[in-house]
Amino acid sequence: MKRTGAQIVWEVLTREGVDTVFGHPGGAILPVYDAMPAYPVRHILARHEQAAGHMADGYARVSGRVGVVTVTSGPAATNLVTALATAMMDSIPILAITGQVPTTLLGNDAFQETDVTGVTQAVTKHNYLVTDIRDLARVLREALYIAQSGRPGPVLVDICKDVLNDETDYEFPEKLDLPGYRPFAGVDMQAIEAAAELINQAQRPVIIAGHGVQMAHAENELRQLAEKAHIPVAMTLLGLGDIPETHPLSLGMCGMHGEARANKAIQASDVLIGIGMRFDDRVTGDLDAFAPHAKVIHIELDPAEINKNVPADVGILADAREALQALLPKVQPAEHREWMAQIEEWNRESQERDILNAEVDELIPPMIMRELWHVTQGDVIMVTDVGQHQMWEAQYFLHERPRQLLTSGGLGTMGYALPAAIGAHFAAPDETVWAVVGDGGFQMTIQELGTVMQEKVPVKIAIINNGFLGMVRQWQELFYEKNYAGTPILSPDYVKLAEAYGIPARLVTSQEDVSAVLKEAHEHPGPFLIEFQVKEEVNVYPMVEPGEAIDNLIRRRIVQGPSGLQPAW
Amino acid sequence: MTHDPSTFHKYTVVAWLEDKPGVLSRVLSLFRRRNFNIESLAVGHSERPGVSRLTFTVLGDDRMVEQAIKQLDKLVNVLRVEDITHKPAVRREMALIRVKVNAQTRPEVMQLVDIYRAHIIDVSMDSLVVQAVGNEERLNSLIDLLSNFPITEMVRTGPVAMTRGAAGKNGNGKHARRMAL
Numbered sequence: 001m002k003r004t005g006a007q008i009v010w011e012v013l014t015r016e017g018v019d020t021v022f023g024h025p026g027g028a029i030l031p032v033y034d035a036m037p038a039y040p041v042r043h044i045l046a047r048h049e050q051a052a053g054h055m056a057d058g059y060a061r062v063s064g065r066v067g068v069v070t071v072t073s074g075p076a077a078t079n080l081v082t083a084l085a086t087a088m089m090d091s092i093p094i095l096a097i098t099g100q101v102p103t104t105l106l107g108n109d110a111f112q113e114t115d116v117t118g119v120t121q122a123v124t125k126h127n128y129l130v131t132d133i134r135d136l137a138r139v140l141r142e143a144l145y146i147a148q149s150g151r152p153g154p155v156l157v158d159i160c161k162d163v164l165n166d167e168t169d170y171e172f173p174e175k176l177d178l179p180g181y182r183p184f185a186g187v188d189m190q191a192i193e194a195a196a197e198l199i200n201q202a203q204r205p206v207i208i209a210g211h212g213v214q215m216a217h218a219e220n221e222l223r224q225l226a227e228k229a230h231i232p233v234a235m236t237l238l239g240l241g242d243i244p245e246t247h248p249l250s251l252g253m254c255g256m257h258g259e260a261r262a263n264k265a266i267q268a269s270d271v272l273i274g275i276g277m278r279f280d281d282r283v284t285g286d287l288d289a290f291a292p293h294a295k296v297i298h299i300e301l302d303p304a305e306i307n308k309n310v311p312a313d314v315g316i317l318a319d320a321r322e323a324l325q326a327l328l329p330k331v332q333p334a335e336h337r338e339w340m341a342q343i344e345e346w347n348r349e350s351q352e353r354d355i356l357n358a359e360v361d362e363l364i365p366p367m368i369m370r371e372l373w374h375v376t377q378g379d380v381i382m383v384t385d386v387g388q389h390q391m392w393e394a395q396y397f398l399h400e401r402p403r404q405l406l407t408s409g410g411l412g413t414m415g416y417a418l419p420a421a422i423g424a425h426f427a428a429p430d431e432t433v434w435a436v437v438g439d440g441g442f443q444m445t446i447q448e449l450g451t452v453m454q455e456k457v458p459v460k461i462a463i464i465n466n467g468f469l470g471m472v473r474q475w476q477e478l479f480y481e482k483n484y485a486g487t488p489i490l491s492p493d494y495v496k497l498a499e500a501y502g503i504p505a506r507l508v509t510s511q512e513d514v515s516a517v518l519k520e521a522h523e524h525p526g527p528f529l530i531e532f533q534v535k536e537e538v539n540v541y542p543m544v545e546p547g548e549a550i551d552n553l554i555r556r557r558i559v560q561g562p563s564g565l566q567p568a569w
Numbered sequence: 570m571t572h573d574p575s576t577f578h579k580y581t582v583v584a585w586l587e588d589k590p591g592v593l594s595r596v597l598s599l600f601r602r603r604n605f606n607i608e609s610l611a612v613g614h615s616e617r618p619g620v621s622r623l624t625f626t627v628l629g630d631d632r633m634v635e636q637a638i639k640q641l642d643k644l645v646n647v648l649r650v651e652d653i654t655h656k657p658a659v660r661r662e663m664a665l666i667r668v669k670v671n672a673q674t675r676p677e678v679m680q681l682v683d684i685y686r687a688h689i690i691d692v693s694m695d696s697l698v699v700q701a702v703g704n705e706e707r708l709n710s711l712i713d714l715l716s717n718f719p720i721t722e723m724v725r726t727g728p729v730a731m732t733r734g735a736a737g738k739n740g741n742g743k744h745a746r747r748m749a750l
Contacts, residue, residue, distance in 0.1 A: 117591065121598050126645045129591075146645060180587060180648045304639035307632055 003170035005133045005163045006031035009097065010039040012140040015172055018068050020426050022046055022055040026072025027112060028099030031164035044426065044455055047447040049076045051419035053083020056094050058423030061406045062381060066093045066147050067423065073099045074112030078119060082413060084154045085123040089410025090238060091211065093152035095143055102162040103131045116158045125153030133166040138173045145176055150183025151302040152215065185317045187326045194314045195297045196330035202271035204339045205231045208254060211238035212276015212301060212320045214402035219243065221324035222275065228328065230336045232343055234262035236277050238409040241399035255283040256544045257391040260553055261346040266291050267551040273297045276320040279309040289549035299323045353556050359564040362535040363511050365389055365464050369396035372434065375518040380432045381406065381424050385417035385441035388470035391540040393436050415444030421459045422451055432460065432522065439465040439491045449501045452527050460521045461529040465491055466536050474539045498529040505529040537569065572630055579608065580634045581660060581730050584623040584641055585615060585648040592646045596623065599644065605637045609727030620648065624729045657733040664708050666699040667722040668715050678718060685711045696721065
């Protein structure tokens with residue numbers, strides 16, 4: 001049957017199950033928009049292409065399917081770059097379709113022309129420039145396959161406008177031919193045996209579970225392994241929820257702002273099992289001092305991650321679920337009482353320093369995060385931006401399940417939360433989605449309140465406003481002698497702003513109001529915005545200074561006050 | 570784990586690439602952004618239509634080269650990568666060298682060229698163009714000698730390499746990706 005290039009785009013996408021796309025139209029992509037209404041696809045109009053990309057990202061993280069974003073050439077495509085880089089670092093499957101100037105103008109510096117495949121080469125898993133309609137269907141099919149197979153990632157397809165207008169005989173390409181792409185590795189049983197032997201002999205084992213556990217749906221196997229062999233589980237930021245944080249074997253988050261017990265356990269471990277994670281510098285701190293006594297088992301799908309940062313004594317190149325299924329029967333039941341008692345001792349020390357257990361009468365963010373967990377009973381999708389609030393959420397909201405927390409872990413993209421939360425809603429319309437943002441990051445993609453309004457997205461927005469780019473200010477306080485250059489930031493009246501978009505909003509300035517307003521927002525059927533004006537100079541603790549060993553922690557100082565223990569601000 | 574430059578040495582790696590637009594750019598961009606220390610790079614057709622063969626030498630330690638190979642292998646258009654540093658292989662490089670000569674020095678240069686089994690492929694009154702093929706050390710030694718005359722222009726291709734013995738694999742085979750334990 002005859003189809004135009006633009007029709008082929010929708011033929012392939014809908015055939016592959018795509019029913020929601022995020023985007024922003026413009027000149028070179030117009031044929032795609034013109035053909036769209038004839039297909040069963042919902043289009044969400046973003047106010048900025050970066051945000052459209054984050055929406056596709058949020059959609060992908062929650063649904064586990066490819067998030068699709070369609071934008072035009074030139075500035076639209078360059079605006080998309082940050083969203084692609086975010087997805088690349090966190091292994092999120094995205095298909096980005098960009099319009100390009102006609103083939104006759106390629107390389108001519110035509111209006112709205114950018115070398116998009118050149119620009120996005122380093123921030124995509126793969127990309128294509130389509131200059132011939134006969135390649136189009138195959139390329140789109142390959143792009144969707146590459147985005148979601150193996151270690152997922154963003155794939156971009158740049159299509160010249162004349163290709164979109166051309167017509168050809170269309171047939172869905174049933175066969176894929178990608179001789180250089182081998183995303184699947186079989187489980188190496190010899191490596192499994194070697195790993196089991198190490199685990200069975202371990203006295204002080206620790207698991208570090210990452211994002212790969214969630215993507216492989218390996219949470220049950222992870223839990224079985226932890227329980228059977230009695231191994232405590234530390235999680236990376238993107239791994240939070242791999243095992244419920246209320247589980248007795250959960251150590252919570254590890255790394256730069258990780259729990260002291262998690263970092264200390266890793267450092268003291270004799271066998272360290274990394275599962276679906278990549279030993280990022282925010283996790284390991286000083287590599288030469290990292291887990292000095294540990295034999296390292298590394299289960300990872302991407303061969304390039306094994307031995308990249310931490311040399312593996314046993315590398316298992318496999319999908320986390322398949323590897324754990326093979327490993328489980330080889331692992332003997334064990335009990336590590338002394339080890340768990342030691343960890344409990346570290347935990348007790350931390351509890352004494354916890355700001356939630358101190359006397360504080362001002363409004364502080366950790367308390368808001370814990371209250372949010374109480375009010376929502378932990379049964380929500382949390383989307384955080386980047387900075388102090390992101391770490392407080394990671395520490396004080398107790399994540400129960402995979403794909404419950406969406407955050408820009410690898411790239412640290414401010415402005416991520418609001419658009420990603422919008423995308424998350426379209427992937428799980430029956431769930432409540434909370435976007436927790438700082439006053440800095442929120443102002444980077446604040447325009448997406450327009451999308452919330454137009455699409456009636458019932459997202460709950462909690463702004464933690466401390467009048468600073470807080471995490472940068474914390475570094476200035478600790479490492480630059482409180483030279484607060486460029487970090488104080490003013491905010492608009494968020495309540496009025498929300499009202500201008502038709503979104504109900506509240507301002508909270510004291511502790512006593514937190515619970516009631518969170519409850520009001522949570523129970524409100526539509527979107528809701530809360531501005532929390534919090535104490536300005538509060539730091540995220542514990543903290544590991546960049547380049548230090550992860551058990552060399554900067555802790556909060558707690559002092560005896562008139563009515564109990566108080567933080568020394 | 571950090572890397573100690575005093576332990577670095579040179580590795581020779583061969584990669585088979587799909588002959589498609591932009592593939593070389595992907596490879597080069599990867600080398601640049603991963604901070605790999607590439608010494609030389611030679612690319613051309615292989616025995617299979619549509620498959621190019623790239624030989625490169627890289628300076629580093631075992632783990633750095635393992636990274637370079639694995640990252641390269643992840644590129645969708647890269648069919649196969651093989652580290653032949655420690656394999657029996659022939660390595661050859663070609664150089665074209667223009668040497669300034671006069672009536673007195675010309676025979677001397679021609680003699681050197683003979684000893685090195687190189688060829689003179691262009692002659693003018695005041696210069697000769699020498700074509701030399703050999704392994705890197707051999708070329709270095711010839712260039713060293715010729716530079717006394719002196720050399721006014723030179724181009725080297727960078728080494729290409731092929732393992733010795735029976736038929737090598739072509740770029741179509743899936744190579745086993747067992748991790749080193």
